[in-house]
Amino acid sequence: MMLKRVIMVIMLGLIFSSCDLIYYGKIAVYENKYRAEREREREELSKKDGPGAIMTDEYKESVERATQDIMKRPINKKVQFEGATFIIPENTRLNPKHGNIVDEKTGYGIAITFTLSLYCMSKKVNGTEYSLFYNSKYNANVARIAKEIIRVNGFKDTCK
The missing domain is CATH 1.20.5 (Single alpha-helices involved in coiled-coils or other helix-helix interfaces)
Known part of the structure; x- marks a missing residue:
């Protein structure tokens, strides 16, 4: 017991x-x-058409060449993103999964992304706040392209 x-x-x-x-x-x-x-x-x-393609060693040089080529193009192509119309460089498109810009000639994505998440560069369309996010850490040309897209589309810096 x-x-x-x-x-x-x-x-x-x-x-x-x-x-x-x-x-x-x-x-x-x-x-x-x-x-x-x-x-x-x-x-x-980090896939070929993603915004982080430039961080992949395999795509780095090609993305840089595509970015230089995109810089020379006029910004006149209208695209739809989540119910709003934006103007992006000629011969580019938006990646439907991530909202980043993709060069149609090469298929490489660059680090400029349209999003519904709030960032400093934003614009209100029909009561919805849209933002543009860009990462120029790996390529300075991305900043030049992004600033021109911001100017053409009327985005405002809301962080000031």
Whole structure:
């Protein structure tokens, strides 16, 4: 009888002390899931037509050449994005997945993105706030193209 109680106490101790292990295991599963989602998103953005194509060594030089070519083009092509019309450079299109500009000749994406998330360069159309985000960290020509698109489309700097 006494042996039965001792075994029962030991088992209860093991059961209650293992709750932490279950909890930490659950956290590890959620962390891995979140990490996998971020990795998948990063890979998606770094594809040939994504805004992060210039960060991929394989595409870097080609994206720079495409950006130089886009700089020479007039900004006169009208495109639809989430219910609003914007004007972008000739022979380019918007990537429907990310909203970034893609050169139609080469298929390379550049780091100029139209978005519904609020950034400093924004414009209100029919009650909806649209923003333009650009990353000129890897290519200075992107800033020149973006500033011209901002001017043509009437975006305002809302961070001042």
